[in-house]
Amino acid sequence: MAEKRITIQATRFDPEKDSAPRLQSYDIPFPDDSMVVLDALNYIKAHVDGTLSYRWSCRMGICGSCGMMVNGTPKLTCNAFLRDYWPRPVIVQPLNNFPIIRDLVIDMDDFMHKLKSVQPWIIRKQEIPLGGGEHRQTTAQIDEFKQFSQCINCMLCYAACPVYGLNNDFLGPAAIALARRYNLDSRDEGFTKRLPVIADSEGIWECSFVGECSVVCPKGVDPAKAIQQTKLDTTLRFTLPFGNRD
Amino acid sequence: MGTESYDVLVIGGGLAGIRASIAAVEANPRIRVGMISKVYPMRSHTVSAEGGAAAVLRPEDSYETHAFDTIKGSDYLADQDVVEAFVREAPIEVIQMEHWGCPWSRDPDGKISVRPFGGMTTWRTCFAADKSGFHMLHTVFQTSLKYEQIHRHDEAFVTKLLIEDSRCVGVVALDQRTGRFDAITAKAVILATGGLGRVYAFTTNGNICTGDGMALAYRAGAGLKDMEMVQFHPTGLPFTGILITEAVRGEGGYLTNKNGDRFLKDYVPNKMELGPRDIISRAMVTEFESGRGFEGPHGKYMNLDVRHLGEEVIDRKLPFMRELGREFMGIDIVHDPIPVRPVQHYMMGGVGADISGATEILGLYAAGECANVGLNGGNRLGSNSLSECLVFGAASGRAAAEYAGSAKPVTANPVDAMLWDEARRVEAAYLEKTGGDEKIGTIREEMQRDMDAGAGVFRTKEGLEKLTDQLGGLRERFGRIKIEDSSRTFNTELTAAMELDFMLEVSQTIVASALARDESRGAHARRDFPERNDEKFLKHTVAFSRGIEDPRPRLEYRDVRITNFKPQARTY
Numbered sequence: 061m062a063e064k065r066i067t068i069q070a071t072r073f074d075p076e077k078d079s080a081p082r083l084q085s086y087d088i089p090f091p092d093d094s095m096v097v098l099d100a101l102n103y104i105k106a107h108v109d110g111t112l113s114y115r116w117s118c119r120m121g122i123c124g125s126c127g128m129m130v131n132g133t134p135k136l137t138c139n140a141f142l143r144d145y146w147p148r149p150v151i152v153q154p155l156n157n158f159p160i161i162r163d164l165v166i167d168m169d170d171f172m173h174k175l176k177s178v179q180p181w182i183i184r185k186q187e188i189p190l191g192g193g194e195h196r197q198t199t200a201q202i203d204e205f206k207q208f209s210q211c212i213n214c215m216l217c218y219a220a221c222p223v224y225g226l227n228n229d230f231l232g233p234a235a236i237a238l239a240r241r242y243n244l245d246s247r248d249e250g251f252t253k254r255l256p257v258i259a260d261s262e263g264i265w266e267c268s269f270v271g272e273c274s275v276v277c278p279k280g281v282d283p284a285k286a287i288q289q290t291k292l293d294t295t296l297r298f299t300l301p302f303g304n305r306d
Numbered sequence: 307m308g309t310e311s312y313d314v315l316v317i318g319g320g321l322a323g324i325r326a327s328i329a330a331v332e333a334n335p336r337i338r339v340g341m342i343s344k345v346y347p348m349r350s351h352t353v354s355a356e357g358g359a360a361a362v363l364r365p366e367d368s369y370e371t372h373a374f375d376t377i378k379g380s381d382y383l384a385d386q387d388v389v390e391a392f393v394r395e396a397p398i399e400v401i402q403m404e405h406w407g408c409p410w411s412r413d414p415d416g417k418i419s420v421r422p423f424g425g426m427t428t429w430r431t432c433f434a435a436d437k438s439g440f441h442m443l444h445t446v447f448q449t450s451l452k453y454e455q456i457h458r459h460d461e462a463f464v465t466k467l468l469i470e471d472s473r474c475v476g477v478v479a480l481d482q483r484t485g486r487f488d489a490i491t492a493k494a495v496i497l498a499t500g501g502l503g504r505v506y507a508f509t510t511n512g513n514i515c516t517g518d519g520m521a522l523a524y525r526a527g528a529g530l531k532d533m534e535m536v537q538f539h540p541t542g543l544p545f546t547g548i549l550i551t552e553a554v555r556g557e558g559g560y561l562t563n564k565n566g567d568r569f570l571k572d573y574v575p576n577k578m579e580l581g582p583r584d585i586i587s588r589a590m591v592t593e594f595e596s597g598r599g600f601e602g603p604h605g606k607y608m609n610l611d612v613r614h615l616g617e618e619v620i621d622r623k624l625p626f627m628r629e630l631g632r633e634f635m636g637i638d639i640v641h642d643p644i645p646v647r648p649v650q651h652y653m654m655g656g657v658g659a660d661i662s663g664a665t666e667i668l669g670l671y672a673a674g675e676c677a678n679v680g681l682n683g684g685n686r687l688g689s690n691s692l693s694e695c696l697v698f699g700a701a702s703g704r705a706a707a708e709y710a711g712s713a714k715p716v717t718a719n720p721v722d723a724m725l726w727d728e729a730r731r732v733e734a735a736y737l738e739k740t741g742g743d744e745k746i747g748t749i750r751e752e753m754q755r756d757m758d759a760g761a762g763v764f765r766t767k768e769g770l771e772k773l774t775d776q777l778g779g780l781r782e783r784f785g786r787i788k789i790e791d792s793s794r795t796f797n798t799e800l801t802a803a804m805e806l807d808f809m810l811e812v813s814q815t816i817v818a819s820a821l822a823r824d825e826s827r828g829a830h831a832r833r834d835f836p837e838r839n840d841e842k843f844l845k846h847t848v849a850f851s852r853g854i855e856d857p858r859p860r861l862e863y864r865d866v867r868i869t870n871f872k873p874q875a876r877t878y
Contacts (some may be wrong), residue, residue: 074793079471094545094604106747110799111791115345117512120548121633123349124624139633161483162468162796172346172460180448182407193530194404196416202409209441213348238448 066090066142068100068300071158078185081160083151084109090142097125097137097150101164112179114164124212127219129153129163134216134276155219157228175213177257180241183250187265201246208241208286210279217273217283229262231275233283236264240286243293251293259294267291291303307487307725309718310476312457313337313710315492315704316474317519321692322699323498324446325399326663327704328497330710331455337707340490342459344514344801347447350499350704351512352695356626357438358549359432359692359769361396363418367428369393374871376690379582380427380683381434382844382873383532383866388680390869392697399482400432408445409434409804411623421623421690422556425582425878431689434745436551437627442692461492463801464518466728467495467526468721472489473718474526474670477775478728482801485794489725493713494669494706494799497523497657498699498860501675505809505816506762507754510542510549521808523657524815528665529848529862531678533812534820535654537686538763540586542649544604548634550627551648552688555579558625559612561586562643563598569608577878584685584829586876587648591763595645596669609643616622616640631734648763652691654682654829655819658848663702669713673702678848680867685830701844735799742788746803749787753780753806753813761816766833770821777817781810781857815849816860823847840873 065087073081074189075242078258086104098116105112116126119138123296126137142150158166217233224230258264264287271284314330316323319341322651326343343350362372372393377384404410404418411419411433412625421432434441450456462479468489471473499519503511524530538559555561561579563569573589574581581589590608593599599606612620612627617640620628624639631639656678663671663679673679674695681694757842760773784807791799825839826832849859 075795092545092603105799105802106751106877107746110745110747110789110791110802111792113796113798115349117345117349117514118354119512120354120547120630122437123351123353123512124344125349157362162793165796168346174417175448176451179451179452182405182449185704187405190398190401190405194401194410194418195394198414199412202412206409209444210437211444212353212440213346229326242407247407 063144064090066100066146067224068104069149069151070101070104070164071153072163072295074162090146095142095144096137097130097140097142097152098151101152101287107184113162118229124214127155127214127216127217134219136216136278137213139278147271148176155215157219157221157225158215161169164279166215170228171215171232171235172190174235175238178231178235179250179254180238180242182242182248183246183253184247184248195247197246198202203243204246205244207281208237208244211237211281212279214278216276220276222272225268227262230266231258231261233287236290237281237283237286239289255293258290307486307729308396309721309725310340310488310490310515311716312340312490312492314341314494314496314706315342315475316498317342318350318498318676319343319345320350320500320501320674320676321352321443321695323496324450324496324671325696325699326496326703327456328446328450328453328704328705329700330455332705333704334708334711335455337455337710338728339456340459340479340492341456342462342477342490344461344463347458348444348461349514350443351515352439352443354510354512355554356436356549357423357690358421358433358438358689359400359696360423360426360656360687360689361400362393362430363397363400363420363432364430364793368432368778371427372430375426376681376687377483378876379685379687381685381838381845381876383535383683383828385680386866386871388871391661392681392694395697396693399700403442403445403696406445406449409441421494421553422580423687424552424555424580425687426587431552431556436553436624439692443637444506451486453821461596463804465732465804466663467522470648470669470720473668475721477723480732482796485797488524489721489806490714491721492669492801493710493716495674496663496702496706497670497672499673499676501653502809502812503650503653505753505757505813507751507758508542508547510547510652511540511650516805516809517812518805518808519672520657521811523665523672524811526670527851528667528670529658529850530812530815530820531655531658531846531848532683533655533815533849534823534847535684535828536816537583537654537829538587538648538652538759539583539651539654540648541610541646543635544602544607544647545643546634547649548605548630549651550610550630550644554610554612554624554627557612557619558615559610562609562611569598574878582685587833588762591649600645604620605647607645607647610646611643612639613641613643623680652686654678654684654686655816661697661701662705664705664753670708670749671702671706672771673698683829697870698816718744736789736803737792740785744783744787746787746799746806749780749783750806753777757806757813761820764831764833765820768876770817773817774821775812777813778857784810793842804805814857815859818861821846822861844873
């Protein structure tokens, strides 16, 4: 029997040489049904073309490095199985809505700034000393914010977000979900500090209920819900007579 | 080329590195801290840690038992004064993480919950479901964003430590995005670069775990301690090597062979599934060799069975394991056993450092997996490493801040010259190199296969000697590599080549240290010397470089510091 093979078409772009991204085709062996798109890229890099650039590390869906467009859908390539695409070719492109640094590597500085802007840390009016032990927190209180704490910053939601695609000033799904994660944490008192950043940010009102971000999230986070809840918080704050919520 | 200067420079953005950065700033809010990471910090391999962090938090627990468990687990190669200090600091650090927002799993009374773990005599492993490392890393990283004194250099790859008058004064780093070489100087430098699992083919470690910090320190003249002590975790998924957490057994999972027997009754009858990793991994390999393993498409395996725990416990305590089973194996662990086999997981060895993280090079500190402070000896207990990153990350941050406060400033002239020399070296060796016919991918795969075969769970003199020759041959071929990518922009072939250079270096220290230790202790199991020999080998191995001309490390031995726990037979 002939060896099973698969075609990978990967975006190539080196700003030192290329004026625009292009697709390069690689025909590689596909000997094992357990292979994922990332395995294919690693095969190409090790044995066919050492110049292909992309990010990856944990290959277990938790480090968030290997997000790419796979046949037009944002995916973690470490758990996108080739068997789900074969015998069709697999088109691997950098995540939508981001500038390309090189090949499949996107520039995510914008997110790093936005992440910091929502103050993703516990804010308290008064710190309790370490000697005072832990804050008590029930499982029910953890469940309030738990899903929003599962974000791995993989950027798939930004690649899927039509609002971010039109307007990069939009704070975006993951940053809002992470702001929500802290706002909902029983230990946190930073709601009023974060609210202006989120309320004044561009684009939050353009977000529809489409929820592409939640659909593509590989970790079951529902950023669309975080955004809708945040809109509600914002409205309450400006309509209630004593809207000084903490 | 550029130059930037800090008081304290941290290399690595995982749990130890970020904890060190924060500790340095909190020790002295007026200092400037630089943090270099070859990836965005939240990609660091801490993210993959699952089970939890050990700390004495309960009234029924005690520092003495945590210390004793750790020392016995280490097969008495741990430095006992370090262990005793560690167990006292760990609870403080766990509480600190709680204050920073770590979503630790809780008991009904709202206090931090604990679970049982291998080699621990009582429940003391704090956890955030089975994503403890992920939550700890994101918590500490996001918290670090509030400190304006911490300046990050993300995706910068350190190629060399700058040493001036026997003192470490910074690094040369390649900015991956621009291809620019920078000298980043500092009065004190902390290495927190993690492990080296990628020298093996079958490993739980991510692609970034290539022993960079160990190789950098070794080349700068520091000693690498106990490098023969490589941990093999009993439960990795076949093919990928993805880690299945020890917490699966902590929560009550069974390990069974193809006869359906919980075979650990023949090896660690009093601990069963909660025995230490080194012994369980050996038990599994022994069972495989006796024909009692399952045969699968990706080699032999055992079953790890949690079906009796029920869906509710699994979803509350082990949700990520269920997700990994579904996503990567196409199984539901609620209904199917998990196929597992031993897999390289952790490096006990590392850059020799004292209790404050200080190495033998003035101004150079080390913390976390890349360091060897004497905590783990021959075998680390599960859940001690996340705590180690916190405790010794913080200690090294404080010590480095204090040293930086009194250290002389770094002088510019020799640094400029060193930057120039290092940039030229990398350009000549890789970017401008012509000719060559060896692919780095091929050399790397051969190294990994050879290390699996020769320096795995069991070792022999013959196997290690063969491996020495193989690594020598690979080092020689590395000189003839062909680099296809000459771009300055995000050239991952260049970084992969430099990582391979580091990996070949540290592999040689593993093999030389293993070959010289004619006994079996902890994770170092020699078939030709199956017994522990305290008379000769109750000592740390320290490997020093002889320079690029001679790849064989020079070995020295240091006494293990014993305080309250006299070595005894290690049975469970």
